[in-house]
Amino acid sequence: MYFAAMVLRPQQHLCAEELTQRTASQSTSPSNGRTATGNGEESLSEKLANLSCAAATAFLLAFASASAYAADIVGLITKTNTNPFFVKMKQGFDAKAKELGLTPQAYAGKYDGDNEGQVAAIEALMAAGAKGILLVPSDSTAIVPTVEKARKAGVLVITLDTPLDPVSAADANFGTDNFKAGLLIGQWAKATLGDKAGSAKIATLDLAPNEPTVDYLRHNGFLTGFGIPVKDQKHYAMSDSPQIVGSDVTKGSDEGGRKAMEKILQKAPEISVVYAINEPAADGGYAALKAAGKEKGVLLVAVDGGCPGIKSVKEGVIGATSQQYPLLMASKGVEAVAEFIKTGKKPESLDTGEQLVTDHPVPGVPSIDTDEGMKLCWG
Numbered sequence: 001m002y003f004a005a006m007v008l009r010p011q012q013h014l015c016a017e018e019l020t021q022r023t024a025s026q027s028t029s030p031s032n033g034r035t036a037t038g039n040g041e042e043s044l045s046e047k048l049a050n051l052s053c054a055a056a057t058a059f060l061l062a063f064a065s066a067s068a069y070a071a072d073i074v075g076l077i078t079k080t081n082t083n084p085f086f087v088k089m090k091q092g093f094d095a096k097a098k099e100l101g102l103t104p105q106a107y108a109g110k111y112d113g114d115n116e117g118q119v120a121a122i123e124a125l126m127a128a129g130a131k132g133i134l135l136v137p138s139d140s141t142a143i144v145p146t147v148e149k150a151r152k153a154g155v156l157v158i159t160l161d162t163p164l165d166p167v168s169a170a171d172a173n174f175g176t177d178n179f180k181a182g183l184l185i186g187q188w189a190k191a192t193l194g195d196k197a198g199s200a201k202i203a204t205l206d207l208a209p210n211e212p213t214v215d216y217l218r219h220n221g222f223l224t225g226f227g228i229p230v231k232d233q234k235h236y237a238m239s240d241s242p243q244i245v246g247s248d249v250t251k252g253s254d255e256g257g258r259k260a261m262e263k264i265l266q267k268a269p270e271i272s273v274v275y276a277i278n279e280p281a282a283d284g285g286y287a288a289l290k291a292a293g294k295e296k297g298v299l300l301v302a303v304d305g306g307c308p309g310i311k312s313v314k315e316g317v318i319g320a321t322s323q324q325y326p327l328l329m330a331s332k333g334v335e336a337v338a339e340f341i342k343t344g345k346k347p348e349s350l351d352t353g354e355q356l357v358t359d360h361p362v363p364g365v366p367s368i369d370t371d372e373g374m375k376l377c378w379g
Contacts, residue, residue, distance in 0.1 A: 186225020257284025
């Protein structure tokens with residue numbers, strides 16, 4: 001038993017790291033995926049060499065099925081491990097898991113939208129005997145069958161920040177009300193522009209082509225707050241309004257925001273309002289506007305409320321942002337898993353809050369200033 005634990009722990013750690021660098025599609029070698037020994041049989045080392053990270057974990061755990069650590073494992077799966085939002089979330093996850101005596105295992109996709117990587121992570125955690133998984137889905141629809149498989153196996157699955165579609169596919173969702181987060185920045189932008197809102201030319205920097213829930217909720221919340229009717233609440237399109245002069249996806253990154261804005265500017269050189277899925281995308285969009293000499297007079301709004309983002313608001317790059325609280329999402333999620341392990345009780349969904357942060361408040365839209373925002377980022 002002691003030997004089994006010593007073997008498993010390094011393997012689990014390596015798998016968590018490797019899943020951020022490759023997806024499950026890289027798990028077999030060319031030809032038939034087997035490396036035979038002289039007698040036609042694979043040795044243990046050869047088997048492990050040809051298995052995917054997730055499968056290798058499953059193999060080792062089958063060898064040591066009685067491991068004392070397996071029942072105490074709680075997993076976190078984020079979209080990436082580079083976005084500051086998910087870095088903070090992982091910090092809260094690790095700290096709370098250790099505080100409660102659980103063994104944390106964190107995984108991340110290679111990029112925002114890496115559904116295969118997240119599927120592999122769920123399978124790895126199931127094989128490891130995890131009792132609970134905290135998931136920030138990259139594809140809120142495509143991941144559902146794998147989540148259902150985990151739940152049928154008795155694993156508690158809580159989504160953080162991004163709910164599944166349907167929401168009921170997970171046991172609970174702990175996160176921001178993303179529609180409300182978008183609504184707040186839309187209301188603020190409309191009030192700030194006043195009479196000019198009706199003629200504003202809007203560019204939207206969205207997340208991904210598959211439009212996960214967080215994507216369409218924030219986007220449509222913004223349009224609703226700005227006073228633009230949305231035709232389909234689970235979809236967004238430029239056809240929603242002639243005021244939307246450009247729209248592109250960013251993968252939620254600085255580079256993605258810059259490239260998206262460069263494309264938009266080629267077709268729509270005059271822009272007065274920019275909605276961004278998050279602050280990295282907003283910063284990238286601003287960089288493209290500045291490089292083109294078109295940043296003056298453009299109103300940027302975003303969602304996240306991270307410390308770098310609040311700094312951008314303070315400096316005037318972003319006009320307003322809706323702040324969310326990833327550390328709280330993760331810590332509350334771990335607490336719910338601990339309770340489930342102890343009593344079998346499943347949690348109810350939890351709105352972890354959202355607040356508008358701006359140094360230019362407007363009547364009728366509640367907000368806090370950047371000084372307060374800096375104190376709260378990212379609690």
